[in-house]
Amino acid sequence: MNDKELTDLLQSLVDGQISVTDGVSQLKNLPFEDLGIAQIDYHRELRQGVPEVILGEGKSLDQLKVILSAMVRRKRNILVTRLDQEKATTICNQFPDGEYDNDARTFCLVQQKIEVTGHGKVLVICAGTSDLPVAKEAAITARMLGNEVEELVDVGVAGIHRLLARQELLQEAAVVIVVAGMEGALPSVVGGLVAKPVIAVPTSVGYGAAFSGVAALLGMLNSCASGVTVVNIDNGFGAAFAANRINRKV
Numbered sequence: 001m002n003d004k005e006l007t008d009l010l011q012s013l014v015d016g017q018i019s020v021t022d023g024v025s026q027l028k029n030l031p032f033e034d035l036g037i038a039q040i041d042y043h044r045e046l047r048q049g050v051p052e053v054i055l056g057e058g059k060s061l062d063q064l065k066v067i068l069s070a071m072v073r074r075k076r077n078i079l080v081t082r083l084d085q086e087k088a089t090t091i092c093n094q095f096p097d098g099e100y101d102n103d104a105r106t107f108c109l110v111q112q113k114i115e116v117t118g119h120g121k122v123l124v125i126c127a128g129t130s131d132l133p134v135a136k137e138a139a140i141t142a143r144m145l146g147n148e149v150e151e152l153v154d155v156g157v158a159g160i161h162r163l164l165a166r167q168e169l170l171q172e173a174a175v176v177i178v179v180a181g182m183e184g185a186l187p188s189v190v191g192g193l194v195a196k197p198v199i200a201v202p203t204s205v206g207y208g209a210a211f212s213g214v215a216a217l218l219g220m221l222n223s224c225a226s227g228v229t230v231v232n233i234d235n236g237f238g239a240a241f242a243a244n245r246i247n248r249k250v
Contacts, residue, residue: 035070037063042074049117050145050244051076053237056083056107061090068095068109077114079144080107081137081237104136104236108144118147118247120174122240125163125190127156127180130205135179137236138201138243142177145244157185170194175243179236181205184216191225197246199239200230 012018045051054067064080064087071078072095083091088100091107098109122142126135132153142149150173155163163170163186170176170193179201180186187200200223202216209215213233220230231238 035066038067040067040070042076049248050241051078053141054078054080056080056087056105061087064091065094072109072111075111077112077144078107078109079141081105081141083107101136101140103133104140105133106137106140108140110144114144114146116146116148118145118174118244119249120148120247121150121172122147122175122177122243122247123150123152123169123173124177125155125179125186126151126153127178127182127186128158128205129154131179131181131203134201134203134234134236135177138177138179138240139236141237141240142243145240147244147247155186156180156182157189160189163189167193175199175246177201177236177239177243179203179239180220181213181216182210184219187220187228187230188223188225191223191228197243198225198228199242200228201236201239202230202233204234 013020041052056064068078068091078098083100083105085102088107092098092100095109098107100107124135124139124142126132135151139149139151150169152166152169155166170190173196175197176190176194177199178187178190181203182205184202187198191198200220202213202220204213206215217230217233220228229242231242
Protein backbone atom coordinates (compact mmCIF):
# COMPACT_ATOMS: atom_id res chain seq x y z
CA MET A 1 0.00 0.00 0.00
CA ASN A 2 1.24 3.48 -0.86
CA ASP A 3 0.23 6.96 0.30
CA LYS A 4 -2.50 7.36 -2.33
CA GLU A 5 -4.07 3.96 -1.62
CA LEU A 6 -4.12 4.59 2.13
CA THR A 7 -5.59 8.08 1.63
CA ASP A 8 -8.30 6.69 -0.66
CA LEU A 9 -9.12 3.96 1.88
CA LEU A 10 -9.45 6.40 4.76
CA GLN A 11 -11.52 8.79 2.64
CA SER A 12 -13.87 5.94 1.72
CA LEU A 13 -14.28 5.19 5.41
CA VAL A 14 -15.02 8.84 6.21
CA ASP A 15 -17.51 9.06 3.34
CA GLY A 16 -19.29 5.92 4.53
CA GLN A 17 -18.53 4.01 1.34
CA ILE A 18 -17.00 1.16 3.33
CA SER A 19 -17.60 -0.07 6.90
CA VAL A 20 -15.08 -0.04 9.72
CA THR A 21 -14.94 -3.85 9.44
CA ASP A 22 -14.08 -3.62 5.73
CA GLY A 23 -11.40 -1.04 6.50
CA VAL A 24 -9.83 -3.22 9.18
CA SER A 25 -9.92 -6.18 6.80
CA GLN A 26 -8.03 -4.23 4.13
CA LEU A 27 -5.44 -3.01 6.64
CA LYS A 28 -4.92 -6.39 8.29
CA ASN A 29 -2.02 -7.41 6.07
CA LEU A 30 -0.69 -3.88 5.53
CA PRO A 31 2.68 -4.16 7.36
CA PHE A 32 3.87 -7.46 5.85
CA GLU A 33 2.80 -10.82 4.52
CA ASP A 34 4.34 -14.00 5.93
CA LEU A 35 4.87 -16.49 3.11
CA GLY A 36 6.90 -18.93 5.16
CA ILE A 37 10.01 -18.57 2.98
CA ALA A 38 9.78 -14.77 2.97
CA GLN A 39 8.00 -11.90 4.69
CA ILE A 40 7.09 -9.26 2.13
CA ASP A 41 7.37 -5.75 3.53
CA TYR A 42 4.32 -3.98 2.06
CA HIS A 43 4.77 -1.16 4.58
CA ARG A 44 8.05 -0.16 2.92
CA GLU A 45 6.34 1.90 0.25
CA LEU A 46 4.61 3.96 2.95
CA ARG A 47 7.85 4.39 4.92
CA GLN A 48 10.29 4.96 2.05
CA GLY A 49 8.14 5.87 -0.93
CA VAL A 50 9.26 2.83 -2.94
CA PRO A 51 8.15 -0.83 -2.78
CA GLU A 52 10.37 -3.71 -1.73
CA VAL A 53 12.80 -4.93 -4.40
CA ILE A 54 13.58 -8.63 -4.79
CA LEU A 55 17.19 -9.82 -4.97
CA GLY A 56 17.05 -12.77 -7.36
CA GLU A 57 20.57 -14.00 -6.65
CA GLY A 58 20.64 -16.87 -4.17
CA LYS A 59 16.90 -17.54 -4.31
CA SER A 60 15.55 -20.74 -5.81
CA LEU A 61 13.07 -20.67 -8.67
CA ASP A 62 10.31 -21.98 -6.38
CA GLN A 63 11.00 -19.25 -3.83
CA LEU A 64 10.87 -16.58 -6.51
CA LYS A 65 7.56 -17.91 -7.82
CA VAL A 66 5.98 -17.76 -4.37
CA ILE A 67 7.19 -14.20 -3.73
CA LEU A 68 6.24 -12.91 -7.18
CA SER A 69 2.80 -14.52 -7.07
CA ALA A 70 2.06 -12.80 -3.75
CA MET A 71 3.14 -9.41 -5.08
CA VAL A 72 1.13 -9.90 -8.28
CA ARG A 73 -1.99 -10.59 -6.19
CA ARG A 74 -1.42 -7.28 -4.40
CA LYS A 75 -1.03 -5.45 -7.73
CA ARG A 76 2.46 -4.22 -6.78
CA ASN A 77 5.09 -3.08 -9.25
CA ILE A 78 7.88 -5.64 -9.19
CA LEU A 79 11.63 -5.31 -9.69
CA VAL A 80 13.87 -8.36 -9.40
CA THR A 81 17.62 -7.76 -9.57
CA ARG A 82 20.47 -10.20 -10.27
CA LEU A 83 18.26 -12.73 -11.98
CA ASP A 84 20.10 -15.18 -14.21
CA GLN A 85 18.93 -16.13 -17.68
CA GLU A 86 17.84 -19.68 -16.77
CA LYS A 87 15.50 -18.54 -13.98
CA ALA A 88 14.33 -15.58 -16.02
CA THR A 89 13.05 -17.83 -18.82
CA THR A 90 10.72 -19.64 -16.43
CA ILE A 91 9.68 -16.45 -14.65
CA CYS A 92 8.83 -14.74 -17.95
CA ASN A 93 6.71 -17.72 -19.00
CA GLN A 94 4.74 -17.60 -15.75
CA PHE A 95 4.45 -13.80 -15.71
CA PRO A 96 4.30 -12.86 -19.42
CA ASP A 97 3.49 -9.22 -18.74
CA GLY A 98 6.94 -8.76 -17.21
CA GLU A 99 10.13 -7.79 -19.03
CA TYR A 100 13.61 -9.23 -18.57
CA ASP A 101 16.76 -7.29 -19.44
CA ASN A 102 19.56 -9.71 -20.23
CA ASP A 103 22.35 -7.15 -19.71
CA ALA A 104 21.10 -5.78 -16.42
CA ARG A 105 19.76 -9.16 -15.25
CA THR A 106 16.58 -7.45 -14.07
CA PHE A 107 12.94 -8.50 -14.30
CA CYS A 108 10.31 -5.74 -14.19
CA LEU A 109 6.55 -6.15 -13.95
CA VAL A 110 4.59 -2.90 -13.96
CA GLN A 111 1.03 -3.29 -12.62
CA GLN A 112 0.47 0.33 -11.60
CA LYS A 113 1.47 3.38 -13.60
CA ILE A 114 4.87 4.63 -12.47
CA GLU A 115 4.54 8.27 -11.48
CA VAL A 116 7.64 10.41 -12.00
CA THR A 117 8.38 11.67 -8.48
CA GLY A 118 11.96 12.81 -9.07
CA HIS A 119 12.35 16.56 -9.48
CA GLY A 120 15.11 16.33 -12.08
CA LYS A 121 16.88 13.93 -14.41
CA VAL A 122 19.17 11.10 -13.29
CA LEU A 123 22.09 10.70 -15.70
CA VAL A 124 23.80 7.30 -15.77
CA ILE A 125 27.28 7.47 -17.31
CA CYS A 126 29.06 4.29 -18.33
CA ALA A 127 32.83 4.33 -18.88
CA GLY A 128 32.99 1.36 -21.25
CA THR A 129 30.72 -1.17 -22.90
CA SER A 130 32.00 -3.84 -20.49
CA ASP A 131 30.52 -1.79 -17.63
CA LEU A 132 27.06 -1.80 -19.23
CA PRO A 133 25.48 -4.54 -17.06
CA VAL A 134 26.00 -2.45 -13.91
CA ALA A 135 24.98 0.79 -15.65
CA LYS A 136 21.83 -0.85 -17.01
CA GLU A 137 20.91 -2.13 -13.56
CA ALA A 138 21.22 1.44 -12.25
CA ALA A 139 19.18 2.95 -15.09
CA ILE A 140 16.35 0.40 -14.88
CA THR A 141 16.18 0.68 -11.10
CA ALA A 142 16.04 4.48 -11.22
CA ARG A 143 13.20 4.36 -13.76
CA MET A 144 11.22 1.83 -11.72
CA LEU A 145 11.57 4.12 -8.68
CA GLY A 146 9.97 7.00 -10.56
CA ASN A 147 12.79 8.98 -12.15
CA GLU A 148 13.44 10.35 -15.60
CA VAL A 149 16.70 8.72 -16.70
CA GLU A 150 19.23 9.52 -19.41
CA GLU A 151 22.08 7.14 -20.34
CA LEU A 152 25.51 8.06 -21.67
CA VAL A 153 27.59 5.07 -22.77
CA ASP A 154 31.27 4.45 -23.54
CA VAL A 155 32.75 7.81 -22.56
CA GLY A 156 35.71 6.64 -20.43
CA VAL A 157 38.95 8.51 -19.85
CA ALA A 158 40.73 6.63 -22.66
CA GLY A 159 38.92 9.08 -24.97
CA ILE A 160 37.89 11.94 -22.72
CA HIS A 161 36.74 14.07 -25.67
CA ARG A 162 33.68 11.82 -25.92
CA LEU A 163 32.58 12.99 -22.48
CA LEU A 164 33.49 16.64 -22.95
CA ALA A 165 31.36 16.74 -26.10
CA ARG A 166 28.27 16.08 -23.92
CA GLN A 167 28.61 19.00 -21.51
CA GLU A 168 24.99 20.06 -22.01
CA LEU A 169 23.75 16.64 -20.91
CA LEU A 170 26.00 16.77 -17.83
CA GLN A 171 24.70 20.16 -16.78
CA GLU A 172 21.04 19.22 -17.26
CA ALA A 173 21.18 16.33 -14.79
CA ALA A 174 20.06 16.65 -11.18
CA VAL A 175 22.07 13.59 -10.07
CA VAL A 176 24.87 11.78 -11.92
CA ILE A 177 25.73 8.09 -11.53
CA VAL A 178 29.15 7.21 -12.95
CA VAL A 179 29.95 3.54 -13.58
CA ALA A 180 33.57 2.55 -14.28
CA GLY A 181 36.02 -0.31 -13.87
CA MET A 182 39.78 -0.58 -14.48
CA GLU A 183 41.38 2.28 -12.49
CA GLY A 184 38.02 3.97 -11.84
CA ALA A 185 39.10 7.49 -12.88
CA LEU A 186 35.93 8.65 -14.64
CA PRO A 187 33.95 9.77 -11.53
CA SER A 188 36.79 12.13 -10.56
CA VAL A 189 36.62 13.73 -14.00
CA VAL A 190 32.84 14.10 -13.84
CA GLY A 191 33.05 15.36 -10.26
CA GLY A 192 35.30 18.15 -11.45
CA LEU A 193 32.89 19.19 -14.21
CA VAL A 194 29.54 19.45 -12.44
CA ALA A 195 28.02 20.97 -9.31
CA LYS A 196 25.54 18.09 -8.94
CA PRO A 197 25.71 15.05 -6.63
CA VAL A 198 27.95 12.40 -8.21
CA ILE A 199 27.55 8.74 -7.22
CA ALA A 200 30.44 6.53 -8.30
CA VAL A 201 30.02 2.81 -8.96
CA PRO A 202 33.17 0.69 -9.28
CA THR A 203 32.80 -2.40 -11.44
CA SER A 204 34.71 -5.68 -11.37
CA VAL A 205 35.89 -5.07 -14.96
CA GLY A 206 39.66 -5.11 -15.43
CA TYR A 207 42.78 -7.26 -15.61
CA GLY A 208 44.58 -8.96 -12.72
CA ALA A 209 45.78 -5.94 -10.77
CA ALA A 210 42.26 -4.48 -10.88
CA PHE A 211 41.50 -7.10 -8.19
CA SER A 212 37.89 -7.58 -9.36
CA GLY A 213 36.97 -3.95 -8.77
CA VAL A 214 39.01 -3.20 -5.66
CA ALA A 215 41.40 -0.94 -7.58
CA ALA A 216 38.48 1.08 -9.00
CA LEU A 217 36.84 1.22 -5.56
CA LEU A 218 39.99 2.58 -3.90
CA GLY A 219 40.54 5.04 -6.74
CA MET A 220 37.03 6.40 -6.34
CA LEU A 221 37.30 6.59 -2.55
CA ASN A 222 40.49 8.60 -2.97
CA SER A 223 39.01 10.91 -5.60
CA CYS A 224 40.47 14.43 -5.68
CA ALA A 225 37.06 15.73 -6.82
CA SER A 226 35.29 16.77 -3.63
CA GLY A 227 31.83 15.39 -2.98
CA VAL A 228 32.00 12.16 -4.99
CA THR A 229 30.07 9.44 -3.13
CA VAL A 230 30.99 5.79 -3.70
CA VAL A 231 28.87 2.64 -3.45
CA ASN A 232 29.96 -0.99 -3.39
CA ILE A 233 31.50 -2.87 -6.33
CA ASP A 234 28.96 -3.62 -9.11
CA ASN A 235 26.17 -2.10 -7.02
CA GLY A 236 24.17 -0.33 -9.70
CA PHE A 237 21.01 -0.89 -7.68
CA GLY A 238 22.41 0.83 -4.60
CA ALA A 239 23.56 3.82 -6.66
CA ALA A 240 20.11 4.21 -8.22
CA PHE A 241 18.39 3.96 -4.86
CA ALA A 242 20.62 6.71 -3.46
CA ALA A 243 20.10 8.84 -6.57
CA ASN A 244 16.34 8.43 -6.19
CA ARG A 245 16.43 9.77 -2.63
CA ILE A 246 18.56 12.72 -3.67
CA ASN A 247 16.37 13.47 -6.69
CA ARG A 248 13.23 13.59 -4.55
CA LYS A 249 14.84 16.23 -2.36
CA VAL A 250 16.32 18.35 -5.15
